[in-house]
Amino acid sequence: xxxxxxxxxxRRRSALRTAAFLSPWLIxxxxxxxxxxxxxxxxxFTRYDGFRRPAFNGLDNxxxxxxxxxxxxxxxxxxxxxxxxxxxxxxxxGLGIGLLxxxxxxxxxxxxxxxxxxxxxxxxxxxxxxxxxxxxxTGPVNTLLDAVGLPTxxxxxxxxxxxxxxxxxxxxxxxxxxxxxxxxxxxxxxEQYEAAELDGAGAWARFRHITLPNISPIIMFAxxxxxxxxxxxxxxxxxxxxxxxxxxGGSGQQFExxxxxxxxLTLPQLVYNLGFQRFDYGTxxxxxxxxxxxxxxxxxxxxRRRGGLIGAGG
Numbered sequence: 001x002x003x004x005x006x007x008x009x010x011r012r013r014s015a016l017r018t019a020a021f022l023s024p025w026l027i028x029x030x031x032x033x034x035x036x037x038x039x040x041x042x043x044x045f046t047r048y049d050g051f052r053r054p055a056f057n058g059l060d061n062x063x064x065x066x067x068x069x070x071x072x073x074x075x076x077x078x079x080x081x082x083x084x085x086x087x088x089x090x091x092x093x094g095l096g097i098g099l100l101x102x103x104x105x106x107x108x109x110x111x112x113x114x115x116x117x118x119x120x121x122x123x124x125x126x127x128x129x130x131x132x133x134x135x136x137x138t139g140p141v142n143t144l145l146d147a148v149g150l151p152t153x154x155x156x157x158x159x160x161x162x163x164x165x166x167x168x169x170x171x172x173x174x175x176x177x178x179x180x181x182x183x184x185x186x187x188x189x190x191e192q193y194e195a196a197e198l199d200g201a202g203a204w205a206r207f208r209h210i211t212l213p214n215i216s217p218i219i220m221f222a223x224x225x226x227x228x229x230x231x232x233x234x235x236x237x238x239x240x241x242x243x244x245x246x247x248x249g250g251s252g253q254q255f256e257x258x259x260x261x262x263x264x265l266t267l268p269q270l271v272y273n274l275g276f277q278r279f280d281y282g283t284x285x286x287x288x289x290x291x292x293x294x295x296x297x298x299x300x301x302x303x304r305r306r307g308g309l310i311g312a313g314g
Contacts, residue, residue, distance in 0.1 A: 037292070044285040054282075061282040065290075072287065074262040075270050078163065079291075082233055082266070083298065086167045087226035091219065094177025099211075101178070102185050112182070119175030127239040130169045131156055156244035159263035166237055166264065177222055184218040185211065224302055231295045234272070237264035267291045 019026070044061055046054035065072050101111050118126070133139050134155035142152040153161040192210045201209070212219075241259035257273060258265030267287055275284030 040285045040288055040292075043281055044289055046282050048281040049279040050281055051279075057282070061286045065283060065286045069283070071258065071262065071265060071270060074258065075265045075267050076290075078237075078263065078265055079231065079233070079267045079294075081163055082166070083227055083230045085163070086170050087223060087230050089167055090170055090174055090177060090226055091222050093171050094174045094222065095181050095219070097174065097178045098181030098185055099207075102182055112178075115178050116175035119173045121173065123235045124239050126173060127169060127236045128243060130165070130172070131240050131243045134165055156240050156264075157260055159261040162237075162240070162244075162260060162263040166240065169236060169240075177226075180218060180222065181215065184215040188214040220302065224299055227298045227302070228295060231291055231298075232268055233266050234268040237266055238269055240264060267294075 043054060045056060045058060047057045047060075048054040097115055101108050101115070104111060121129075134141050136142055136152060136154045136157055139155075142155075145152050155161050155165045188211060192214075193206055196206045196210055238257055241257060241264045245259040257269040267290065270287045271284050271291065274280045274287065
C-alpha cells in the first residue's frame with residue numbers, strides 16, 4: 001500500500017503533463033468546434049434574427065424545415081447527388097489520369113502540368129469560364145456539337161443538365177487528386193508487379209490485386225475529403241446559377257439560389273440564404289445541423305466500410 005500513493009502521484013503528474021502539451025489543441029477544439037456546435041444546436045430551438053434576444057420556440061424550426069420549407073428537400077437531393085455522383089467521378093477520373101501519366105515514358109512532366117493547372121484556377125473564375133464555354137446559344141462547346149450533328153444540351157440553363165455540367169467542371173479541376181494518386185502509384189513495389197507478370201496475371205488482375213490494395217488508404221482519403229468538399233459545395237453552383245440566369249452583379253439585385261428550377265440548390269446555399277439574407281438564424285441552424293449530421297454519417301460509414309470500398313482487391 002505504501003507504493004500505491006507514489007504511483008498515483010506519478011500517473012497524475014504524467015496526465016497533467018500530457019494535458020499541458022495538448023492544451024493548445026484542446027482550447028482550439030473547444031473554442032472553434034464545441035462552442036459553435038453547441039451554439040448552433042441551441043439557436044435551432046429559438047426564433048432569432050441576430051438583433052433581438054433569442055426566443056425559445058421548441059421544435060418549430062425543425063418542423064418547418066422538414067415539412068413546410070419548399071427548398072429543403074430539393075437542396076437535400078442535389079447535395080446527395082453531388083456526393084454520390086460527383087465524388088465518385090472525381091476519384092475515378094483522378095485515379096485514371098494518374099495511372100495514365102505514370103505509364104507515359106516521355107513528356108510526363110508536361111502532361112502532369114497541363115492536368116494540374118486547372119486546379120489552380122480560382123473557383124469563381126473557373127465557373128464563369130465554364131458557363132460561357134457551355135452557353136447553349138453562343139458557347140464553343142455547343143457550336144462544336146452542332147457542327148458534328150450531336151445534340152446541344154442547355155447545360156446550366158437546363159435543370160436536367162446543370163448538375164452534370166457542374167460535375168464536368170469538377171472533373172476539369174481534378175489535378176489535386178491526380179497528384180495524390182500519382183504519388184501513391186509510384187510507391188507501389190515494382191517487385192509485386194513483376195511477380196504477378198511471371199504468374200501470368202493480366203493488366204486488370206494486376207490492378208485489382210496489387211494496385212488497389214496498395215493505394216486503398218489514398219482512395220479512402222480522396223473519398224472522405226471529397227464527400228466533405230461536396231457537402232460544402234457553395235460557390236460554383238451559386239455563380240453558375242447567377243450567370244446563367246443573367247444576374248451578374250448589383251447590390252440591389254435579389255436572387256433566389258438554385259437556378260434553373262432549383263437544380264443547382266445545395267444545403268450550404270440554404271444556410272447562407274436563411275441566415276445572412278433572411279436573418280432567420282434559427283432555421284439556418286437547423287439546416288447547418290442536418291449538413292453536419294450528413295457529413296459525419298457519410299464519413300463514419302466510409303471509415304467502417306474501408307475494407308469493402310475495395311473489396312474486390314482482396
